[in-house]
Amino acid sequence: MVERQLPERQLPERLSPLEPVYHPGSHGNFEHGVDVILSETRPGSILQLAAWPGEEKRLMSGIYKVTGLALPDAAGGGVVNGAKAAFGFAPGKFTVVDEAEGLASAFTGVITPAIGTITDLSHGRTAIRIAGPKAEWVMAKFFAVDFALPAFPLGAGRSTNHHDVFAQIQRTGGDQFDIYVFRSFARSFWKALCHASEEVGYEVH
Amino acid sequence: MLINCPYCGPRDVIEFTYQGDGNRKRPQPASQDLDAWNAYVYDRLNPAGDHNEIWQHSGGCRAHLRVVRNTVTHEILSTAFARGGHKSAGHKAGGNQ
Ligand SMILES: [Zn+2]
Numbered sequence: 363m364v365e366r367q368l369p370e371r372q373l374p375e376r377l378s379p380l381e382p383v384y385h386p387g388s389h390g391n392f393e394h395g396v397d398v399i400l401s402e403t404r405p406g407s408i409l410q411l412a413a414w415p416g417e418e419k420r421l422m423s424g425i426y427k428v429t430g431l432a433l434p435d436a437a438g439g440g441v442v443n444g445a446k447a448a449f450g451f452a453p454g455k456f457t458v459v460d461e462a463e464g465l466a467s468a469f470t471g472v473i474t475p476a477i478g479t480i481t482d483l484s485h486g487r488t489a490i491r492i493a494g495p496k497a498e499w500v501m502a503k504f505f506a507v508d509f510a511l512p513a514f515p516l517g518a519g520r521s522t523n524h525h526d527v528f529a530q531i532q533r534t535g536g537d538q539f540d541i542y543v544f545r546s547f548a549r550s551f552w553k554a555l556c557h558a559s560e561e562v563g564y565e566v567h
Numbered sequence: 568m569l570i571n572c573p574y575c576g577p578r579d580v581i582e583f584t585y586q587g588d589g590n591r592k593r594p595q596p597a598s599q600d601l602d603a604w605n606a607y608v609y610d611r612l613n614p615a616g617d618h619n620e621i622w623q624h625s626g627g628c629r630a631h632l633r634v635v636r637n638t639v640t641h642e643i644l645s646t647a648f649a650r651g652g653h654k655s656a657g658h659k660a661g662g663n664q
Binding site: 415437438451452453455506507520521522523526528 | 573574575578579581582626627628629630648650
């Protein structure tokens with residue numbers, strides 16, 4: 363089978379869809395303390411990797427080969443290691459993120475067409491981070507998912523949605539979550555997240 | 568109503584889309600058996616009780632599921648991947664259960 367080569371191309375500079383509504387500083391009820399910190403993480407690479415049925419293990423070892431991330435063999439399992447992160451979001455499907463650009467080309471030749479597919483969503487998703495002692499509280503207002511640490515362990519991923527805004531969520535810290543939303547919905551979602559964080563006091567970094 | 572997705576664990580019904588009666592048997596596309604097509608399109612058991620159904624976890628992992636639901640009580644008696652054979656890596660049930 364002929365391997366696909368992603369064409370070399372100069373990517374345009376990325377502009378944040380949040381830019382007009384992104385206001386660094388303290389907001390809401392912060393006089394009694396800031397209980398969540400909101401930020402856009404702007405990873406250089408956001409990929410979706412999907413294995414054909416029966417090829418899941420080969421795909422997962424391909425992810426390990428390229429990123430050094432060893433995914434646990436469990437539904438929604440994931441791992442975070444510094445600049446890189448990966449998690450399962452559906453049967454045989456994984457999101458892989460890197461602070462650096464160009465991760466898709468690192469996978470070509472490793473994830474062959476016989477194993478599965480690579481979809482580069484780096485320009486199609488916006489990554490929003492919520493951190494702090496009230497992160498679980500604010501997240502629980504948006505999503506009907508159990509955010510308690512025993513039910514949603516560190517590194518794990520969840521697919522869910524908020525009013526038709528599809529969201530992939532990874533726990534990247536004890537009180538920290540990274541939320542991946544469609545770029546075109548990101549500004550609306552961000553504004554809703556800011557409103558929901560007002561009562562606990564929030565800071566935008 | 569909670570549906571226990573084999574991948575995602577228990578989720579609210581709003582995340583799911585009903586894909587129809589799971590008892591239907593689709594004739595071969597080339598079939599000219601009109602009775603079989605008629606049965607596929609129109610005949611429903613419509614039980615007051617346990618019912619085989621196909622649901623999609625459209626607001627989550629997007630997998631298609633075989634669900635047995637009681638049409639009187641809305642109790643979900645069982646869920647499984649519609650495609651089956653998903654026992655290997657990344658397909659195992661677990662998640663947030
Ligand atoms: Zn699911």
